[in-house]
Amino acid sequence: MTLARLAALHGVATEYEPSEGVTVRVPDATVVAVLGALDVDASTPEALDAALETALRAERERLLPATLVRWREDPAGPVRPPEDLPPGTRLRVTTESGDVVEGEDWDGLPPGVHTVDAVAPEGRGGRSTLIVAPARVPRPERRSFGLLVQLYSVLSTRSWGMGDLGDLRELATWAGRTHGAGFVQVNPLHAAVPGAPTDPSPYRPSSRRFPDPVHLRIEDIPEYAHVAPEYRAELDSVLTDAAELRERVLRKGALIDRDAVWEVKRRALELIRTVELGPGRRADYRDFLAERGRALEDHATYCALAERHGHHWRTWPEELREPRSAEAAVRAGAGPGDGLPDRIDFHCWLAWLTDRQLAAAGAAASEAGMDIGVVHDLAVGVHPDGSDAWAQQDAFAAGMSVGAPPDAFNALGQDWGLPPWRPDALAASGHAPYRGLLKELLRHAGALRIDHVMGLFRLWWVPEGREPTEGTYVRYDAEAMLAVLCLEAHRAGAVVIGEDLGTVEPGVREQLSRRGVLGTSVLWFERDWAGTGRPLPPEAWRADCVATATTHDLPSTAARLSGDHVALRHRLGLLTGDLQRERSRDAAETRDWLRLLERLGLLPEGPGDEEAEIRAVHRFLLRTPARMVGVWLPDAVGDRRPQNLPGTWDQYPNWRLPVAGPDGQPLSLEQLAASPRLHRLLSVFGPRTAPPGARPV
Structure with a gap:
């Protein structure tokens, strides 16, 4: 009883309900470990009594809450x-x-x-x-549709082996002007953990606050055109290597190699940096440094130190393991030949260049008539060895990892390997790390998607060395988190979308809706789970959402309709049951949806034509009251492969596939824009629209 009381005072759950009417008790050892990560010693009866008395006394004596x-x-x-x-x-x-x-x-x-x-x-x-x-975040001015893309997967004939910010600018301009799209949603563009091989997942970044310069379009950097003649031969060699990377992906079927792309871009950037900035550009750079302040300096310092010592900062020389002592060490060692200050400036410069290209992509979307523009994505956490974890050590819970409890989709639970923010540290700082993060991400965003938005309320903490089933929920100050979100979104004039799929505790969706945060509704999950189990008719869908057919973590619509996704999971040993039974269940679900589409008159061609069925799915999404309708770009060309297959690591090329046609042949951005199949699907959304005065295309 004493442990439960102490845990409640610190927002740590001692039991949880995985489903209605089912209560699971959290092991005492887990509760003790989680309290320990919050600097509360409950390891012995004596320590437990002392900690409870301290917490109760603090409650009695507190005049104001932290927030x-x-x-x-x-x-x-x-x-x-x-x-x-x-x-x-x-x-x-x-x-x-x-x-x-x-x-x-x-x-x-x-x-x-x-x-x-x-x-x-x-x-x-x-x-x-x-x-x-x-009281609320901004809402979309009117209903719109848009494209959902993983930017790295959309290569043009000008990109260097993966999609970049130049491609995003082109895609947004084309989609807005040609098809009247209101937005383009991209994967997180956060900075990745440095070094090779790096984690290819955009959802396990080094820093969520700063973007990754791997997304730069090198030729769009103004100084690129002024590289001195003595460096031109070296730059030409880099361009040759970049072209080879692009051809390997688009023509030879190679996977996207982010590390190789960064290596050629880094070589080019080192050459471009030899060009002196003009007075205006220099002034802009100085303003950028002043605006970002210590947060940018810490990030750049981490990147420079990681180049020298590797990214595992806990193994660095002791004086470098903490930002302020590292700052002093860099100053003390900044003599001839040291080079660290210059490398820190190099990484600040990269952040500036990337920020300016993000701004250009956002501006292009607006100029193309998009109501919303670019929708950026906020990952749920950061890599434990990354920049944010090093720079904000006091804000993260040591020895803990974010994950998910066992549920109907994963009986073993999940451990995502992401250190959680400490709710007490956030409160004590006025939620400064969270405020700074949102402010940075919203700078060039027409909207922000928040991955696992339920994390604003509670997160599943898994103690190091324990299974995900042995975790527990830890609560955050949801009202403060929502208030900061509403404030920063209001300042940026940005829409907010919450990814609220999976286990959602009662009342959360209602609170998010009250604050104007849109939810996420995916076709295959929208069934009458409490009743018949049949697909929900369009009028029963919620209006405050982005309605889609699929996501980056789910099968493409072509794979779903054909059953290919079941075969893929079987080949990789991911099916927990009998193959035939799984195929039969999946086929029955698909038939349910196709019958509904036919009954509503959305499939006049009748079943059997895959392309027509995909168009019917999107006609259905338009029948719902959803404020935003998203089209997964690979669906528009019949791609059968998921970008990410949860539950796999090296068994499947997660986050490394270019968009391809039904035959698996990669398609360039230019081929996508010219695809008759894509145009037929987007014609479902109505005639072309463009901003007043726009030139015909």
Whole structure:
């Protein structure tokens, strides 16, 4: 009982419900380990009693919570101070702009992140971060459709072995001007862990705050054209290697090799950096450095140190394992021949170049008439050996990993190998790491997709060395997390999409919807699970969502309709049951959907024509009230391969496949744009639209 009480005070669950009416008790050893990661010692009865007394005393003596949230409702309601303060408590609010408000008249406080100081009559004091936020994130101005793409998989005849930001700009311009698309959603473009081989998954990055320069279009860097003649031969050699990488993928069937792409781009970038910046570009770069401040300096320092010592920062020389001591060591060792300051500047420069190309892609989407533009993706966590984990060590729980409990889709649970944020550290900092992350990602985003959005409420923590089944949930201050999200999205004018697939505790979707966060609805999962089990008719779908046929973690629609995805899982030994039984079950589900499509008049060609069936699926999505409808780009050309097959590592080429046709032959961006099959599918969404005054294409 004492352990359960202590755990509750720290947001640690001692039991959970994997399904309605089923309760699972968390092992005491797990609870003790999780509390230990929060610096709460519950390892012995004596330590447990002492920790409980400390926690209860802190509760009694606390004058203000670490974070206060006040919502600016529409119309704006009053912003009131806490009601449970002792009579006579003096309050002082310092706004983020430096203005001071004395007393309890908070109605004039603007949206923002402010500081509250309180002093009780007996002299007891307290300080809190006050987040005043708009009640909702921005909503799409009108209904729209768009493309869902993994950027690396969309190569043009100008890219260097994988899709880049130049390709994103071209894709957005073409989709907006030719087909009236309202958005293009891409995978996370976060910085990957340096070194080779790196983890190809965009969902296990080194840093979520800064983008990866591997996405740069080298020729679009202004200084590229001014590389001195003495370096031209070397640059020509790089261009030859880049062309070979591209041809290997598009013509010879090779997998996308991110490490090889980065090596040729790095060589080119080293040459481009020999070109002196012009006065305007230099001023822009200096402004960028000033705006990003210490966060960028830490990231660049990590990258420079990783070049020298490898990315496993826990094995670095002791003085380099923490950012501030590393900063002092770099300054002390910055003599002739050291080179670290120059390498730090190199990585700052890369972040600047990438940021500016991200801005260009966003601007191109807007100029093409897209209502929303580029939808960026926020991964649920970071690699334990990466930049963010090094730079923000106090914010992460040591010895813990984020995952998922056992469920109907995975009886063994999941361990994603991502260290979780500590909720207590977030609260103590006014959620500064989270605020900084959102601010950076929303700079050039028309919308932001949040992977595993349920993580704003709770995350499944797995202690190091234990199975995922031996984890537990840890709660976060969901109201504060949502307030920061609403505030930063409002400042950026960006829509927010939550990936809310899988296990979602009751009330979460309702809270997200109340704050204007759109959900994610995938065709094959939309069934009447509480009743008949049959496919949901379109009018029964929720409106506040992005409706899609599939995602990067699921089979393509062609593979689903043909049953190829079952055969693939069988070949890789991923089926837990009998092959024939699985095929029969899958075929029955597909028949259910095709019958509904026919009954609604969406499949006039009748079943049997795969391309017509895929068009019918998307006609169905348009029948739903969903605010946004997403088209998985590989579906438009009949690609049968998933980009990622959960449960595999080296058995399947996850995150390394270019978009291909039904025969598996890779298609360039130019071929995609010219594909009759793609045009036939996108014609389902209506006639071409373009912004006023746009030139015909």
